[in-house]
Amino acid sequence: MSGMEIASYLMAVVYVISFLAMSAILAREAGRPVWLFGKGLEKQALPATLFRLAFAGAVIWPIVLTLVGNPIKADPLQRALDGPWVDVLGHLLVVVGACLAILSQRYMGASWRIGAAEGELGPIVDSGPFAISRNPVFVGQALVFVGLFLVLPSLIQGALTLVLLVAIILQVRIEERVLQRTLGQPYRDYQQRVRRWLGTRTTPESTTP
Incomplete structure:
Protein backbone atom coordinates (compact mmCIF):
# COMPACT_ATOMS: atom_id res chain seq x y z
CA MET A 1 0.00 0.00 0.00
CA SER A 2 1.10 3.58 -0.64
CA GLY A 3 1.58 6.12 2.15
CA MET A 4 -1.87 7.61 1.54
CA GLU A 5 -3.49 4.18 1.55
CA ILE A 6 -1.77 3.24 4.80
CA ALA A 7 -2.79 6.54 6.41
CA SER A 8 -6.43 6.06 5.37
CA TYR A 9 -6.50 2.47 6.57
CA LEU A 10 -4.96 3.39 9.92
CA MET A 11 -7.49 6.21 10.32
CA PHE A 19 -16.10 3.67 18.46
CA LEU A 20 -15.76 0.63 20.73
CA ALA A 21 -13.83 2.54 23.40
CA MET A 22 -16.30 5.43 23.40
CA SER A 23 -19.21 3.00 23.69
CA ALA A 24 -17.58 1.44 26.75
CA ILE A 25 -16.93 4.88 28.28
CA LEU A 26 -20.49 6.06 27.71
CA ALA A 27 -21.90 2.81 29.08
CA ARG A 28 -19.81 3.22 32.23
CA GLU A 29 -20.84 6.86 32.61
CA ALA A 30 -24.51 5.96 32.21
CA GLY A 31 -24.26 2.88 34.45
CA ARG A 32 -26.05 0.60 31.98
CA PRO A 33 -25.42 -1.49 28.86
CA VAL A 34 -25.63 0.35 25.53
CA TRP A 35 -25.87 -2.73 23.29
CA LEU A 36 -29.55 -3.09 22.36
CA PHE A 37 -29.51 -5.16 19.18
CA GLY A 38 -30.92 -8.17 21.02
CA LYS A 39 -33.63 -6.27 22.88
CA GLY A 40 -36.98 -4.72 22.06
CA LEU A 41 -39.84 -5.58 19.76
CA GLU A 42 -37.99 -4.88 16.51
CA LYS A 43 -35.87 -7.59 14.93
CA GLN A 44 -32.38 -6.14 14.53
CA ALA A 45 -30.37 -9.31 13.83
CA LEU A 46 -29.90 -8.55 10.12
CA PRO A 47 -28.51 -5.00 10.43
CA ALA A 48 -26.42 -6.11 13.43
CA THR A 49 -24.86 -8.89 11.36
CA LEU A 50 -24.26 -6.56 8.42
CA PHE A 51 -22.56 -3.98 10.67
CA ARG A 52 -20.26 -6.64 12.11
CA LEU A 53 -19.39 -7.93 8.65
CA ALA A 54 -18.68 -4.45 7.29
CA PHE A 55 -16.51 -3.31 10.20
CA ALA A 56 -14.59 -6.58 10.43
CA GLY A 57 -14.04 -6.51 6.68
CA ALA A 58 -12.81 -2.91 6.75
CA VAL A 59 -10.12 -3.92 9.24
CA ILE A 60 -9.15 -7.29 7.74
CA TRP A 61 -9.50 -6.84 3.98
CA PRO A 62 -6.73 -4.22 3.47
CA ILE A 63 -4.34 -6.52 5.36
CA VAL A 64 -5.27 -9.42 3.09
CA LEU A 65 -4.88 -7.14 0.08
CA THR A 66 -1.38 -6.19 1.20
CA LEU A 67 -0.22 -9.71 2.07
CA VAL A 68 -1.65 -11.80 -0.76
CA GLY A 69 -2.98 -9.26 -3.28
CA ALA A 80 -10.91 2.52 -12.93
CA LEU A 81 -10.44 4.35 -9.61
CA ASP A 82 -6.73 3.99 -8.98
CA GLY A 83 -5.01 7.40 -8.96
CA PRO A 84 -3.46 9.99 -6.62
CA TRP A 85 -6.34 12.49 -6.74
CA VAL A 86 -8.87 9.78 -5.97
CA ASP A 87 -6.67 8.76 -3.04
CA VAL A 88 -6.61 12.33 -1.74
CA LEU A 89 -10.40 12.63 -1.97
CA GLY A 90 -10.87 9.26 -0.30
CA HIS A 91 -8.47 10.10 2.52
CA LEU A 92 -10.30 13.38 3.20
CA LEU A 93 -13.61 11.52 3.39
CA VAL A 94 -12.14 8.99 5.83
CA VAL A 95 -10.77 11.73 8.09
CA VAL A 96 -13.92 13.89 7.99
CA GLY A 97 -16.20 10.89 8.45
CA ALA A 98 -14.24 9.49 11.38
CA CYS A 99 -14.15 12.86 13.14
CA LEU A 100 -17.86 13.48 12.56
CA ALA A 101 -18.88 10.00 13.75
CA ILE A 102 -16.82 9.94 16.94
CA LEU A 103 -17.65 13.54 17.91
CA SER A 104 -21.37 12.89 17.33
CA GLN A 105 -21.19 9.70 19.37
CA ARG A 106 -19.57 11.56 22.27
CA TYR A 107 -22.12 14.38 21.93
CA MET A 108 -24.97 11.93 22.53
CA GLY A 109 -23.67 11.29 26.05
CA ALA A 110 -26.21 9.40 28.15
CA SER A 111 -28.47 8.89 25.12
CA TRP A 112 -25.89 6.79 23.24
CA ARG A 113 -27.20 3.36 22.24
CA ILE A 114 -26.13 0.67 19.77
CA GLY A 115 -29.47 -0.48 18.44
CA ALA A 116 -32.87 0.53 19.78
CA ALA A 117 -35.37 -0.93 22.23
CA GLU A 118 -38.49 0.37 23.91
CA GLY A 119 -37.81 1.61 27.44
CA GLU A 120 -34.05 1.74 26.85
CA LEU A 121 -33.79 5.13 25.13
CA GLY A 122 -32.43 8.37 26.53
CA PRO A 123 -33.72 11.89 25.89
CA ILE A 124 -33.72 13.35 22.39
CA VAL A 125 -30.43 14.96 21.39
CA ASP A 126 -31.28 17.72 18.92
CA SER A 127 -28.41 20.19 19.25
CA GLY A 128 -24.82 20.23 17.99
CA PRO A 129 -24.38 17.89 15.00
CA PHE A 130 -27.90 16.56 15.63
CA ALA A 131 -29.32 19.97 14.72
CA ILE A 132 -28.37 19.38 11.07
CA SER A 133 -28.68 15.59 10.86
CA ARG A 134 -30.78 13.08 12.76
CA ASN A 135 -28.08 10.47 12.17
CA PRO A 136 -24.65 12.15 12.11
CA VAL A 137 -22.90 9.03 13.45
CA PHE A 138 -24.20 6.97 10.55
CA VAL A 139 -23.36 9.74 8.08
CA GLY A 140 -19.80 9.78 9.41
CA GLN A 141 -19.51 6.00 9.16
CA ALA A 142 -20.75 6.08 5.57
CA LEU A 143 -18.12 8.70 4.70
CA VAL A 144 -15.39 6.53 6.25
CA PHE A 145 -16.37 3.53 4.15
CA VAL A 146 -16.85 5.45 0.92
CA GLY A 147 -13.49 7.13 1.47
CA LEU A 148 -11.76 3.83 2.17
CA PHE A 149 -13.31 2.40 -0.99
CA LEU A 150 -11.92 5.30 -3.04
CA VAL A 151 -8.46 4.84 -1.53
CA LEU A 152 -8.49 1.04 -1.88
CA PRO A 153 -10.89 0.45 -4.79
CA SER A 154 -11.89 -3.14 -5.41
CA LEU A 155 -15.02 -5.20 -5.82
CA ILE A 156 -14.61 -6.59 -2.31
CA GLN A 157 -14.15 -3.15 -0.70
CA GLY A 158 -17.12 -1.94 -2.73
CA ALA A 159 -19.19 -4.86 -1.43
CA LEU A 160 -18.20 -4.04 2.16
CA THR A 161 -19.24 -0.42 1.61
CA LEU A 162 -22.58 -1.54 0.17
CA VAL A 163 -23.11 -3.86 3.14
CA LEU A 164 -22.57 -0.97 5.55
CA LEU A 165 -24.94 1.34 3.66
CA VAL A 166 -27.68 -1.32 3.63
CA ALA A 167 -27.15 -1.89 7.37
CA ILE A 168 -27.45 1.84 8.05
CA ILE A 169 -30.66 2.19 6.03
CA LEU A 170 -32.27 -0.82 7.73
CA GLN A 171 -31.22 0.27 11.23
CA VAL A 172 -32.31 3.89 10.80
CA ARG A 173 -35.80 2.80 9.81
CA ILE A 174 -35.99 0.46 12.80
CA GLU A 175 -34.76 3.15 15.19
CA GLU A 176 -37.21 5.70 13.82
CA ARG A 177 -40.13 3.36 14.52
CA VAL A 178 -38.90 2.70 18.07
CA LEU A 179 -38.31 6.40 18.73
CA GLN A 180 -41.77 7.33 17.43
CA ARG A 181 -43.42 4.75 19.69
CA THR A 182 -41.31 5.59 22.75
CA LEU A 183 -40.83 9.36 22.56
CA GLY A 184 -44.00 10.26 20.66
CA GLN A 185 -44.71 13.79 19.48
CA PRO A 186 -41.42 15.39 20.60
CA TYR A 187 -39.54 13.03 18.29
CA ARG A 188 -42.01 13.61 15.46
CA ASP A 189 -41.45 17.35 15.87
CA TYR A 190 -37.72 16.72 15.65
CA GLN A 191 -38.26 14.73 12.45
CA GLN A 192 -40.09 17.70 10.99
CA ARG A 193 -37.25 20.09 11.84
CA VAL A 194 -34.19 18.05 10.86
CA ARG A 195 -33.64 15.79 7.87
CA ARG A 196 -32.73 12.14 8.22
CA TRP A 197 -29.25 12.51 6.74
CA LEU A 198 -28.30 16.17 6.38
CA GLY A 199 -30.02 19.55 6.55
CA THR A 200 -33.05 21.20 8.10
CA ARG A 201 -36.50 21.50 6.59
CA THR A 202 -39.28 24.04 6.38
CA THR A 203 -42.01 21.62 5.30
CA PRO A 204 -43.13 18.66 7.43
CA GLU A 205 -41.86 15.13 6.72
CA SER A 206 -44.21 12.17 6.81
CA THR A 207 -43.60 10.24 10.03
CA THR A 208 -45.43 7.05 9.14
CA PRO A 209 -43.27 3.91 9.58
Missing part, protein backbone atom coordinates in the same frame (compact mmCIF):
# COMPACT_ATOMS: atom_id res chain seq x y z
CA ALA A 12 -10.33 3.75 9.71
CA VAL A 13 -8.85 1.34 12.27
CA VAL A 14 -8.46 4.17 14.78
CA TYR A 15 -12.13 5.03 14.25
CA VAL A 16 -13.27 1.43 14.87
CA ILE A 17 -11.22 1.30 18.07
CA SER A 18 -12.51 4.73 19.13
CA ASN A 70 -6.41 -8.96 -4.81
CA PRO A 71 -7.84 -12.45 -5.48
CA ILE A 72 -10.02 -10.94 -8.21
CA LYS A 73 -7.76 -10.68 -11.21
CA ALA A 74 -8.14 -7.59 -13.40
CA ASP A 75 -10.53 -6.05 -10.88
CA PRO A 76 -12.35 -3.37 -12.91
CA LEU A 77 -12.88 -1.03 -9.95
CA GLN A 78 -9.23 -1.18 -9.01
CA ARG A 79 -8.22 -0.13 -12.50
Whole structure:
Protein backbone atom coordinates (compact mmCIF):
# COMPACT_ATOMS: atom_id res chain seq x y z
CA MET A 1 0.00 0.00 0.00
CA SER A 2 1.10 3.58 -0.64
CA GLY A 3 1.58 6.12 2.15
CA MET A 4 -1.87 7.61 1.54
CA GLU A 5 -3.49 4.18 1.55
CA ILE A 6 -1.77 3.24 4.80
CA ALA A 7 -2.79 6.54 6.41
CA SER A 8 -6.43 6.06 5.37
CA TYR A 9 -6.50 2.47 6.57
CA LEU A 10 -4.96 3.39 9.92
CA MET A 11 -7.49 6.21 10.32
CA ALA A 12 -10.33 3.75 9.71
CA VAL A 13 -8.85 1.34 12.27
CA VAL A 14 -8.46 4.17 14.78
CA TYR A 15 -12.13 5.03 14.25
CA VAL A 16 -13.27 1.43 14.87
CA ILE A 17 -11.22 1.30 18.07
CA SER A 18 -12.51 4.73 19.13
CA PHE A 19 -16.10 3.67 18.46
CA LEU A 20 -15.76 0.63 20.73
CA ALA A 21 -13.83 2.54 23.40
CA MET A 22 -16.30 5.43 23.40
CA SER A 23 -19.21 3.00 23.69
CA ALA A 24 -17.58 1.44 26.75
CA ILE A 25 -16.93 4.88 28.28
CA LEU A 26 -20.49 6.06 27.71
CA ALA A 27 -21.90 2.81 29.08
CA ARG A 28 -19.81 3.22 32.23
CA GLU A 29 -20.84 6.86 32.61
CA ALA A 30 -24.51 5.96 32.21
CA GLY A 31 -24.26 2.88 34.45
CA ARG A 32 -26.05 0.60 31.98
CA PRO A 33 -25.42 -1.49 28.86
CA VAL A 34 -25.63 0.35 25.53
CA TRP A 35 -25.87 -2.73 23.29
CA LEU A 36 -29.55 -3.09 22.36
CA PHE A 37 -29.51 -5.16 19.18
CA GLY A 38 -30.92 -8.17 21.02
CA LYS A 39 -33.63 -6.27 22.88
CA GLY A 40 -36.98 -4.72 22.06
CA LEU A 41 -39.84 -5.58 19.76
CA GLU A 42 -37.99 -4.88 16.51
CA LYS A 43 -35.87 -7.59 14.93
CA GLN A 44 -32.38 -6.14 14.53
CA ALA A 45 -30.37 -9.31 13.83
CA LEU A 46 -29.90 -8.55 10.12
CA PRO A 47 -28.51 -5.00 10.43
CA ALA A 48 -26.42 -6.11 13.43
CA THR A 49 -24.86 -8.89 11.36
CA LEU A 50 -24.26 -6.56 8.42
CA PHE A 51 -22.56 -3.98 10.67
CA ARG A 52 -20.26 -6.64 12.11
CA LEU A 53 -19.39 -7.93 8.65
CA ALA A 54 -18.68 -4.45 7.29
CA PHE A 55 -16.51 -3.31 10.20
CA ALA A 56 -14.59 -6.58 10.43
CA GLY A 57 -14.04 -6.51 6.68
CA ALA A 58 -12.81 -2.91 6.75
CA VAL A 59 -10.12 -3.92 9.24
CA ILE A 60 -9.15 -7.29 7.74
CA TRP A 61 -9.50 -6.84 3.98
CA PRO A 62 -6.73 -4.22 3.47
CA ILE A 63 -4.34 -6.52 5.36
CA VAL A 64 -5.27 -9.42 3.09
CA LEU A 65 -4.88 -7.14 0.08
CA THR A 66 -1.38 -6.19 1.20
CA LEU A 67 -0.22 -9.71 2.07
CA VAL A 68 -1.65 -11.80 -0.76
CA GLY A 69 -2.98 -9.26 -3.28
CA ASN A 70 -6.41 -8.96 -4.81
CA PRO A 71 -7.84 -12.45 -5.48
CA ILE A 72 -10.02 -10.94 -8.21
CA LYS A 73 -7.76 -10.68 -11.21
CA ALA A 74 -8.14 -7.59 -13.40
CA ASP A 75 -10.53 -6.05 -10.88
CA PRO A 76 -12.35 -3.37 -12.91
CA LEU A 77 -12.88 -1.03 -9.95
CA GLN A 78 -9.23 -1.18 -9.01
CA ARG A 79 -8.22 -0.13 -12.50
CA ALA A 80 -10.91 2.52 -12.93
CA LEU A 81 -10.44 4.35 -9.61
CA ASP A 82 -6.73 3.99 -8.98
CA GLY A 83 -5.01 7.40 -8.96
CA PRO A 84 -3.46 9.99 -6.62
CA TRP A 85 -6.34 12.49 -6.74
CA VAL A 86 -8.87 9.78 -5.97
CA ASP A 87 -6.67 8.76 -3.04
CA VAL A 88 -6.61 12.33 -1.74
CA LEU A 89 -10.40 12.63 -1.97
CA GLY A 90 -10.87 9.26 -0.30
CA HIS A 91 -8.47 10.10 2.52
CA LEU A 92 -10.30 13.38 3.20
CA LEU A 93 -13.61 11.52 3.39
CA VAL A 94 -12.14 8.99 5.83
CA VAL A 95 -10.77 11.73 8.09
CA VAL A 96 -13.92 13.89 7.99
CA GLY A 97 -16.20 10.89 8.45
CA ALA A 98 -14.24 9.49 11.38
CA CYS A 99 -14.15 12.86 13.14
CA LEU A 100 -17.86 13.48 12.56
CA ALA A 101 -18.88 10.00 13.75
CA ILE A 102 -16.82 9.94 16.94
CA LEU A 103 -17.65 13.54 17.91
CA SER A 104 -21.37 12.89 17.33
CA GLN A 105 -21.19 9.70 19.37
CA ARG A 106 -19.57 11.56 22.27
CA TYR A 107 -22.12 14.38 21.93
CA MET A 108 -24.97 11.93 22.53
CA GLY A 109 -23.67 11.29 26.05
CA ALA A 110 -26.21 9.40 28.15
CA SER A 111 -28.47 8.89 25.12
CA TRP A 112 -25.89 6.79 23.24
CA ARG A 113 -27.20 3.36 22.24
CA ILE A 114 -26.13 0.67 19.77
CA GLY A 115 -29.47 -0.48 18.44
CA ALA A 116 -32.87 0.53 19.78
CA ALA A 117 -35.37 -0.93 22.23
CA GLU A 118 -38.49 0.37 23.91
CA GLY A 119 -37.81 1.61 27.44
CA GLU A 120 -34.05 1.74 26.85
CA LEU A 121 -33.79 5.13 25.13
CA GLY A 122 -32.43 8.37 26.53
CA PRO A 123 -33.72 11.89 25.89
CA ILE A 124 -33.72 13.35 22.39
CA VAL A 125 -30.43 14.96 21.39
CA ASP A 126 -31.28 17.72 18.92
CA SER A 127 -28.41 20.19 19.25
CA GLY A 128 -24.82 20.23 17.99
CA PRO A 129 -24.38 17.89 15.00
CA PHE A 130 -27.90 16.56 15.63
CA ALA A 131 -29.32 19.97 14.72
CA ILE A 132 -28.37 19.38 11.07
CA SER A 133 -28.68 15.59 10.86
CA ARG A 134 -30.78 13.08 12.76
CA ASN A 135 -28.08 10.47 12.17
CA PRO A 136 -24.65 12.15 12.11
CA VAL A 137 -22.90 9.03 13.45
CA PHE A 138 -24.20 6.97 10.55
CA VAL A 139 -23.36 9.74 8.08
CA GLY A 140 -19.80 9.78 9.41
CA GLN A 141 -19.51 6.00 9.16
CA ALA A 142 -20.75 6.08 5.57
CA LEU A 143 -18.12 8.70 4.70
CA VAL A 144 -15.39 6.53 6.25
CA PHE A 145 -16.37 3.53 4.15
CA VAL A 146 -16.85 5.45 0.92
CA GLY A 147 -13.49 7.13 1.47
CA LEU A 148 -11.76 3.83 2.17
CA PHE A 149 -13.31 2.40 -0.99
CA LEU A 150 -11.92 5.30 -3.04
CA VAL A 151 -8.46 4.84 -1.53
CA LEU A 152 -8.49 1.04 -1.88
CA PRO A 153 -10.89 0.45 -4.79
CA SER A 154 -11.89 -3.14 -5.41
CA LEU A 155 -15.02 -5.20 -5.82
CA ILE A 156 -14.61 -6.59 -2.31
CA GLN A 157 -14.15 -3.15 -0.70
CA GLY A 158 -17.12 -1.94 -2.73
CA ALA A 159 -19.19 -4.86 -1.43
CA LEU A 160 -18.20 -4.04 2.16
CA THR A 161 -19.24 -0.42 1.61
CA LEU A 162 -22.58 -1.54 0.17
CA VAL A 163 -23.11 -3.86 3.14
CA LEU A 164 -22.57 -0.97 5.55
CA LEU A 165 -24.94 1.34 3.66
CA VAL A 166 -27.68 -1.32 3.63
CA ALA A 167 -27.15 -1.89 7.37
CA ILE A 168 -27.45 1.84 8.05
CA ILE A 169 -30.66 2.19 6.03
CA LEU A 170 -32.27 -0.82 7.73
CA GLN A 171 -31.22 0.27 11.23
CA VAL A 172 -32.31 3.89 10.80
CA ARG A 173 -35.80 2.80 9.81
CA ILE A 174 -35.99 0.46 12.80
CA GLU A 175 -34.76 3.15 15.19
CA GLU A 176 -37.21 5.70 13.82
CA ARG A 177 -40.13 3.36 14.52
CA VAL A 178 -38.90 2.70 18.07
CA LEU A 179 -38.31 6.40 18.73
CA GLN A 180 -41.77 7.33 17.43
CA ARG A 181 -43.42 4.75 19.69
CA THR A 182 -41.31 5.59 22.75
CA LEU A 183 -40.83 9.36 22.56
CA GLY A 184 -44.00 10.26 20.66
CA GLN A 185 -44.71 13.79 19.48
CA PRO A 186 -41.42 15.39 20.60
CA TYR A 187 -39.54 13.03 18.29
CA ARG A 188 -42.01 13.61 15.46
CA ASP A 189 -41.45 17.35 15.87
CA TYR A 190 -37.72 16.72 15.65
CA GLN A 191 -38.26 14.73 12.45
CA GLN A 192 -40.09 17.70 10.99
CA ARG A 193 -37.25 20.09 11.84
CA VAL A 194 -34.19 18.05 10.86
CA ARG A 195 -33.64 15.79 7.87
CA ARG A 196 -32.73 12.14 8.22
CA TRP A 197 -29.25 12.51 6.74
CA LEU A 198 -28.30 16.17 6.38
CA GLY A 199 -30.02 19.55 6.55
CA THR A 200 -33.05 21.20 8.10
CA ARG A 201 -36.50 21.50 6.59
CA THR A 202 -39.28 24.04 6.38
CA THR A 203 -42.01 21.62 5.30
CA PRO A 204 -43.13 18.66 7.43
CA GLU A 205 -41.86 15.13 6.72
CA SER A 206 -44.21 12.17 6.81
CA THR A 207 -43.60 10.24 10.03
CA THR A 208 -45.43 7.05 9.14
CA PRO A 209 -43.27 3.91 9.58
